Amino acid sequence: MKRTALILLILMLGNTIFSQKMITRTGLVTFEASMPSFEEIAAKNNTASCILDKGTSDFVALVLIKGFQFKSPLMEEHFNENYMESSIYPKATFKGKVLNFDSKKLTTTKSVYDLEGDLTIHGVSTKIKTKINLNLASGKVVATSSFDVKPQDYKIEIPNLVKDKIAKNITINFNFSLVDQ
Incomplete structure (x- = not known):
C-alpha cells in the first residue's frame, strides 16, 4: 500500500515538474469592425482560454462567442443571433504553433515570433499567419x-x-497572461 502511494506521488510530482504547458482562462480577445462616421462596432471577451506548450510550441485558444460584450445590448443581440449564429456555432478556436519558439530565451523584453495555424469561426477554418509578441x-x-x-x-x-x-477587414486582438499548469 505504501509502495503504491509512493509511486503515485512520484508520478504526480514528475508530471508537475516536467509540465510544459502554460494556461489562462481569463484571456482578453477584442475585435474592431467600425467604419469612420458610423456607430462603433467593437466588442471584448475577457473569458478566453489559451494553452501554450513550451516544449512543442503548440498554441491553442478558445473563445465563446456569447462572451463578447458590446456597448449596445441590441448590437450584442444582432451579433449573436444574426451574424455569428452563436447558438449553432458557440465558439471560435485557434490551433497552431509559435515558430522557432524557445521558452528559455524569454525575457521581460518582448520577442516577436511567427504564429501559424487554423482559425475556426462560424464553423469555417482558415489558415492564419501573423506575428505574436511574447x-x-x-x-x-x-x-x-x-x-x-x-x-x-x-x-x-x-x-x-x-x-x-x-x-x-475586422481587426482581432488578443492578450493572454499564461501561467504554468
Missing part, C-alpha cells in the same frame, strides 16, 4: 497579437442594408 512579466508569459479577418472568409453574411457600416 515576454515574461511577474512570472507569467504574456502573449499578444493583432490580425485581420474578413467575414466572407468565414461565411458570415452581412446584409446589404448595413454592409457599408461594417469594416471589410
Whole structure:
C-alpha cells in the first residue's frame, strides 16, 4: 500500500515538474469592425482560454462567442443571433504553433515570433499567419497579437442594408497572461 502511494506521488510530482504547458482562462480577445462616421462596432471577451506548450510550441485558444460584450445590448443581440449564429456555432478556436519558439530565451523584453495555424469561426477554418509578441512579466508569459479577418472568409453574411457600416477587414486582438499548469 505504501509502495503504491509512493509511486503515485512520484508520478504526480514528475508530471508537475516536467509540465510544459502554460494556461489562462481569463484571456482578453477584442475585435474592431467600425467604419469612420458610423456607430462603433467593437466588442471584448475577457473569458478566453489559451494553452501554450513550451516544449512543442503548440498554441491553442478558445473563445465563446456569447462572451463578447458590446456597448449596445441590441448590437450584442444582432451579433449573436444574426451574424455569428452563436447558438449553432458557440465558439471560435485557434490551433497552431509559435515558430522557432524557445521558452528559455524569454525575457521581460518582448520577442516577436511567427504564429501559424487554423482559425475556426462560424464553423469555417482558415489558415492564419501573423506575428505574436511574447515576454515574461511577474512570472507569467504574456502573449499578444493583432490580425485581420474578413467575414466572407468565414461565411458570415452581412446584409446589404448595413454592409457599408461594417469594416471589410475586422481587426482581432488578443492578450493572454499564461501561467504554468
